[in-house]
Amino acid sequence: MQSNPSSTGSESPKAPFVSSFRKDDPLRIGLCGLGTVGKAVINVLQRNADLIAHRAGRPLSIINCASRRYYETDGLDPDIFSGDVLASADRDDVDVIVELIGGTTTAYELVRRAITNGKHVVTANKALLAEHGNELFDLAREHGVVIAFEAAVAGGIPIIKALREGLAGNRIDAIAGIINGTGNFILTEMQREGSDFFDVLAEAQARGYAEADPTFDVEGIDAAHKLALMASIAFGMPLAFERTYTEGISRLTPFDIQHAAQLGYIVKHLGIARRHEGGVELRVHPALVPDWHLLARIDGVLNAVVVHADAVGQTLYCGAGAGGEATASAVIADLVDLARHDGTSTPMLGTLLSKLTDQHCLDINDVESAFYIRLFARDEPGVLASVATILSNEGINIESIMQKESDEQNGLIPIVLLTHRVQESRMNKALASMADLDQIIGEPVRIRVADLLLDHRN
Amino acid sequence: MQSNPSSTGSESPKAPFVSSFRKDDPLRIGLCGLGTVGKAVINVLQRNADLIAHRAGRPLSIINCASRRYYETDGLDPDIFSGDVLASADRDDVDVIVELIGGTTTAYELVRRAITNGKHVVTANKALLAEHGNELFDLAREHGVVIAFEAAVAGGIPIIKALREGLAGNRIDAIAGIINGTGNFILTEMQREGSDFFDVLAEAQARGYAEADPTFDVEGIDAAHKLALMASIAFGMPLAFERTYTEGISRLTPFDIQHAAQLGYIVKHLGIARRHEGGVELRVHPALVPDWHLLARIDGVLNAVVVHADAVGQTLYCGAGAGGEATASAVIADLVDLARHDGTSTPMLGTLLSKLTDQHCLDINDVESAFYIRLFARDEPGVLASVATILSNEGINIESIMQKESDEQNGLIPIVLLTHRVQESRMNKALASMADLDQIIGEPVRIRVADLLLDHRN
Numbered sequence: 001m002q003s004n005p006s007s008t009g010s011e012s013p014k015a016p017f018v019s020s021f022r023k024d025d026p027l028r029i030g031l032c033g034l035g036t037v038g039k040a041v042i043n044v045l046q047r048n049a050d051l052i053a054h055r056a057g058r059p060l061s062i063i064n065c066a067s068r069r070y071y072e073t074d075g076l077d078p079d080i081f082s083g084d085v086l087a088s089a090d091r092d093d094v095d096v097i098v099e100l101i102g103g104t105t106t107a108y109e110l111v112r113r114a115i116t117n118g119k120h121v122v123t124a125n126k127a128l129l130a131e132h133g134n135e136l137f138d139l140a141r142e143h144g145v146v147i148a149f150e151a152a153v154a155g156g157i158p159i160i161k162a163l164r165e166g167l168a169g170n171r172i173d174a175i176a177g178i179i180n181g182t183g184n185f186i187l188t189e190m191q192r193e194g195s196d197f198f199d200v201l202a203e204a205q206a207r208g209y210a211e212a213d214p215t216f217d218v219e220g221i222d223a224a225h226k227l228a229l230m231a232s233i234a235f236g237m238p239l240a241f242e243r244t245y246t247e248g249i250s251r252l253t254p255f256d257i258q259h260a261a262q263l264g265y266i267v268k269h270l271g272i273a274r275r276h277e278g279g280v281e282l283r284v285h286p287a288l289v290p291d292w293h294l295l296a297r298i299d300g301v302l303n304a305v306v307v308h309a310d311a312v313g314q315t316l317y318c319g320a321g322a323g324g325e326a327t328a329s330a331v332i333a334d335l336v337d338l339a340r341h342d343g344t345s346t347p348m349l350g351t352l353l354s355k356l357t358d359q360h361c362l363d364i365n366d367v368e369s370a371f372y373i374r375l376f377a378r379d380e381p382g383v384l385a386s387v388a389t390i391l392s393n394e395g396i397n398i399e400s401i402m403q404k405e406s407d408e409q410n411g412l413i414p415i416v417l418l419t420h421r422v423q424e425s426r427m428n429k430a431l432a433s434m435a436d437l438d439q440i441i442g443e444p445v446r447i448r449v450a451d452l453l454l455d456h457r458n
Numbered sequence: 459m460q461s462n463p464s465s466t467g468s469e470s471p472k473a474p475f476v477s478s479f480r481k482d483d484p485l486r487i488g489l490c491g492l493g494t495v496g497k498a499v500i501n502v503l504q505r506n507a508d509l510i511a512h513r514a515g516r517p518l519s520i521i522n523c524a525s526r527r528y529y530e531t532d533g534l535d536p537d538i539f540s541g542d543v544l545a546s547a548d549r550d551d552v553d554v555i556v557e558l559i560g561g562t563t564t565a566y567e568l569v570r571r572a573i574t575n576g577k578h579v580v581t582a583n584k585a586l587l588a589e590h591g592n593e594l595f596d597l598a599r600e601h602g603v604v605i606a607f608e609a610a611v612a613g614g615i616p617i618i619k620a621l622r623e624g625l626a627g628n629r630i631d632a633i634a635g636i637i638n639g640t641g642n643f644i645l646t647e648m649q650r651e652g653s654d655f656f657d658v659l660a661e662a663q664a665r666g667y668a669e670a671d672p673t674f675d676v677e678g679i680d681a682a683h684k685l686a687l688m689a690s691i692a693f694g695m696p697l698a699f700e701r702t703y704t705e706g707i708s709r710l711t712p713f714d715i716q717h718a719a720q721l722g723y724i725v726k727h728l729g730i731a732r733r734h735e736g737g738v739e740l741r742v743h744p745a746l747v748p749d750w751h752l753l754a755r756i757d758g759v760l761n762a763v764v765v766h767a768d769a770v771g772q773t774l775y776c777g778a779g780a781g782g783e784a785t786a787s788a789v790i791a792d793l794v795d796l797a798r799h800d801g802t803s804t805p806m807l808g809t810l811l812s813k814l815t816d817q818h819c820l821d822i823n824d825v826e827s828a829f830y831i832r833l834f835a836r837d838e839p840g841v842l843a844s845v846a847t848i849l850s851n852e853g854i855n856i857e858s859i860m861q862k863e864s865d866e867q868n869g870l871i872p873i874v875l876l877t878h879r880v881q882e883s884r885m886n887k888a889l890a891s892m893a894d895l896d897q898i899i900g901e902p903v904r905i906r907v908a909d910l911l912l913d914h915r916n
Contacts, residue, residue, distance in 0.1 A: 040769070044627055044628075044768075044769045045627075048628065048768070048769075051629060051694070051809075052626065052627060054694065054809045054810055054813035055626045055694075055805065055809050055810075056626070057803070057805070057810060150624070155770075156769065156770030156771070156773065157770075157773055158619075158620050158623070158625065158773075161616075161619060161620070161623060161624045162616050162619070162624075165616070165619060165623075165794065165795060166608070166616025166619045166788075166791050167616065167787065167791065168510065168514070168790065168795075169502055169503075169506060169510060169786065169787050169791055169794065170502075170506065170787055171505075171506055171509060236509070236512065236513075292755075294752060294755055294776065297750075297752055297755065309787070310502075310505075310506070310783075311498070311502045311506075311783040311784065311787040311790075312613075312615075312777060312778060312783070312787035312788075313614070313777065313778045313781075313783075313784055314777060314778075315614065315616075315776065315777030316774070316776040316777065317773070317774070317776075318752065318773065318774040318775075318776075319771065319772060319773030320770060320771045320772075320773075323771075325768075325770070325771075326769065326770045326771055328627065328769055329625065329628055329767070329769040329770035330624075330770075331627075332626065332627025332769070333623060333624050333625065333626050333627055336623065336626040336627065337623060337626075340804050341799045341800060341803035341804065342799060342803075345515070345798045345799035345800075346798050346799065347513065350513055351509075351513050352512055352515060355512035
């Protein structure tokens with residue numbers, strides 16, 4: 001770990017950060033937060049120090065590690081450790097603050113202070129950016145620094161770089177991703193074992209895949225944070241987390257997961273962003289993915305993102321969506337970018353902030369999908385006819401329908417059907433009418449069918 | 459299409475290209491070669507002109523289009539067309555030459571001339587770089603310009619950027635990719651239809667997926683070009699195309715493809731680069747991929763690359779490996795990078811050229827693999843015992859063995875077996891001994907089993 005304190009000059013809009021590509025001056029890092037990811041960043045930077053310096057053109061040097069909790073210093077020079085996180089942002093000898101403390105309180109204060117002091121910020125904090133990003137990115141521009149956040153979306157998969165740079169020639173039309181490893185682990189286990197949601201959740205918690213309070217993961221909030229970041233880059237719009245429709249997986253049953261499988265679909269929790277003439281869809285919800293599709297094969301804690309763009313067509317990116325070293329890989333990629341060149345030359349959200357254009361976000365009621373519908377009906381004649389009539393009255397076409405033998409437990413007949421695409425509001429009306437039928441017992445279940453497909457079968 | 463001739467200054471090692479990020483000066487492009495990709499670059503740059511300018515921070519402007527053949531100017535200003543390709547490299551009003559003429563003669567001359575004249579080069583030409591890259595990258599460094607080549611590998615998939623930037627914190631250990639769409643189309647059809655190689659090749663030629671002379675594609679030369687580029691970035695070594703082991707797919711039979719499938723494997727044509735303590739493996743050959751693996755699902759003309767790296771683990775990148783607009787997407791990504799910032803700040807091969815370290819490339823005889831072996835034997839007792847004894851004598855363990863009923867056509871018994879990992883030289887000895895057995899008819903068939911796995915089932 002090097003600690004060359006020589007100055008590379010501070011940054012302001014008038015005197016932009018000057019690339020030190022041909023210099024040997026290290027990029028001087030203040031690392032805040034020493035949890036799993038923070039420790040992994042230290043380890044990987046140490047382990048691959050020479051490799052990284054030869055790639056970045058200069059060393060990456062951790063000048064300061066700050067954490068409010070006590071940690072073993074793991075052989076690192078104890079002089080660089082400090083308990084005052086916010087003070088890191090005030091140090092003259094730091095070029096970039098790596099924010100890994102999480103949350104939206106101290107982290108918010110730290111990031112503001114770092115930016116105001118002319119320091120770049122690298123962060124894995126999707127909640128912070130989803131909630132305060134529009135303000136923070138503006139502040140960064142004002143102060144001539146960047147906020148880099150590859151680690152905030154899909155762990156170590158370089159999906160932010162792909163969207164912001166690799167696909168920069170394309171009009172991006174849609175994104176669909178499995179972007180929460182906890183949720184995907186739970187769905188994969190429910191699929192394999194036929195287990196109930198809450199049993200698998202308990203297992204995931206025991207294995208460290210799920211938090212004690214799993215709300216952010218299983219209710220889709222974490223995925224919505226990440227989706228907002230990707231959608232902003234893809235569509236050149238400000239962050240719109242608060243307008244993202246979010247539906248979790250806690251109400252999914254092994255019964256529906258198995259019946260979807262019989263119809264040739266795997267249930268995944270997807271983040272979907274889609275561009276239309278009149279606005280964008282931003283939604284996180286369970287969705288049926290055809291079992292031949294690559295996304296259907298993304299199991300366990302893996303993440304994957306499919307991007308549909310006008311020139312390149314569909315591309316898919318897959319890998320570890322979480323974990324200390326995988327996330328550290330993304331943090332270091334951002335640091336290498338900063339070491340290589342003036343980070344402000346690549347717009348943080350892919351488009352010049354001044355050119356971001358807000359988009360109308362469609363209400364979920366206006367979104368069109370095909371649907372998986374499951375009803376429980378009394379074993380009486382005429383049920384199917386009544387259901388079909390209701391759908392017909394709403395102009396909803398049936399793709400396939402499956403009436404099973406009566407369930408052993410409750411003597412009810414399960415009716416499972418797939419519809420063609422229809423606006424959600426019409427489906428809601430139809431479902432309300434079905435629920436009103438005397439023969440239908442309980443709430444009808446509805447799962448949207450994903451229609452963003454990388455058809456790799458051609 | 460804009461043609462603002464204002465100067466942004468020329469480049470030399472002493473006076474590096476200055477980022478024009480905050481200027482409105484367009485990046486001035488000389489486009490050479492107007493085939494499928496060249497035309498697509500023009501179309502996409504026109505169609506997405508505003509979008510791209512808002513991302514790049516300034517417009518991308520084609521100043522000059524040169525082609526030795528006559529083309530419709532498709533509504534473009536005919537004044538910017540020229541028949542003199544090489545003269546493009548001499549124009550003062552061009553910042554970057556886009557080389558899309560292909561081949562290694564005129565393209566070589568053009569690229570040298572452009573570099574010598576202080577112009578950046580963006581190219582899709584893997585053959586040129588694989589054969590002359592070490593010289594050309596040095597020349598570019600000498601003249602303070604870059605050669606960018608995202609389009610040379612895996613079409614529109616931003617795999618070069620992922621390796622060079624997105625995974626810059628990692629020690630990369632291995633790459634395995636389906637990186638030739640023609641070959642993958644042929645294998646996919648052989649698999650699906652049970653057709654012979656030459657029948658499917660003829661179909662591919664009729665559909666425009668294969669050249670009249672398909673050698674580069676089906677013999678793995680094109681894949682070896684691409685693999686050399688990826689391996690150089692991944693392992694920080696000069697290009698080693700000439701030391702890449704290359705084996706084509708023309709000798710594969712539907713019989714073996716089907717028997718591999720019965721064992722749970724799909725036959726793919728892979729480019730594999732792997733790092734060891736003592737050197738690297740660089741090899742292109744048919745390989746058995748487990749049918750649950752994502753690579754096994756990459757069908758038709760799609761490409762996919764799996765990268766194994768120490769921090770991030772395994773990541774996978776998939777998309778269109780060819781086609782005009784997909785390749786144009788990669789060309790434009792490189793142009794946007796150049797428009798955004800000084801391209802020379804990111805090493806062209808991911809590592810500073812001065813820090814590239816040549817690696818010993820393992821002879822294929824020293825490479826370890828598991829093997830699929832298929833023999834045809836006379837229907838006589840003792841054949842299996844003889845085969846097993848030969849393998850045992852070479853210390854080769856059998857994973858599974860399948861003796862089928864005699865083939866209707868020739869009355870011979872097919873013996874199919876999978877071995878554990880063994881050094882290739884030992885397998886060669888065993889195969890030679892088997893071929894010497896009186897009961898074995900014809901040459902034994904051997905296909906390596908891919909052992910680079912993204913196990914997405916966890």
